[in-house]
Amino acid sequence: MYQPRTYRHQIKDKDLVSFNIAVKETDLYIRAQHNLKDEALKSIIKHRTLLEEYIANHSLFLSSLEPCSVAEDAPAIAKDMAQAAQIVSVGPMAAVAGAIAEAVGKDLLINSPQVIIENGGDIFMKISKARLIGIYAGKSPLTGKIALEINPEEPPLGICTSSGTVGHSLSFGTADAVIVLSHSTALADAAATAIGNNIRTTEDINTAIEFAQTINGLSGVLIIKEDRIGLWGRTKIVSL
Secondary structure (H helix, E strand, O other), X not given: OOOOOHHXXXXXXXXXXXXXXXXXOEXXXXXXXXXXXXXXXXXXXXXXXXXXXXXXHOHHHHHOOOOOOOOOOXXXXXXXXXXXXXXXXXXXXXXXXXXXXXHHHHHHOOOOOOEEEEEOOEEEEEOOOOEEEEOOOOOOOOOOOEEEEEOOOOOOEEEEEEOOOOOOOOOOOOOOEEEEEEOOHHHHHHHHHHHHOOOOOHHHHHHHHHHHHOOOOEEEEEEEEOOEEEEEEOOOEEEO
């Protein structure tokens, strides 16, 4: 079921052009230095078509809740998803939103040196100045009170969120928000799911942080459960 993404209207800076593109389940909010709607639409269709055609012939890829191998002729997006899933022991579809955001974002970087793509709470970005990302954590009292400060990075960055209390994504935990930073957006997406699966009470935050530290390729993690917060790595939070 589609859920209105009203948080997209809360962005305050005006230096980038903003637009939405939706194709089937893919609903992207994009910010770039130019209006790249046509280019974004072509990119979404290209990557979705490749992924859909692969899934049509490999149904396990769609349904598995555990890592599964991919064929040698699998499209790059499927290979990225499978690799991310293998690292954190989840099904490959746990990485789909981040993988699509990253694939489209890299296509758009050809035409814009700054690109921010949000896909249902999963973000791919390449920026040239510091940006704030507001944090929505359901009924947690921290919702709307804090933001992540992201400084310019030479390589693009993925920032992905999993929640056991908000949205329709599958989670076996009850964290209000698990936010993961990685230079692989697919990995950030899959890792957010894996870490979130381990959180059912506030007492699980420390254990989840320890688990996050064992995952190669992550650069930071933020966990919110009720009024408690856990941080590790390159995560800087500021008050709103």
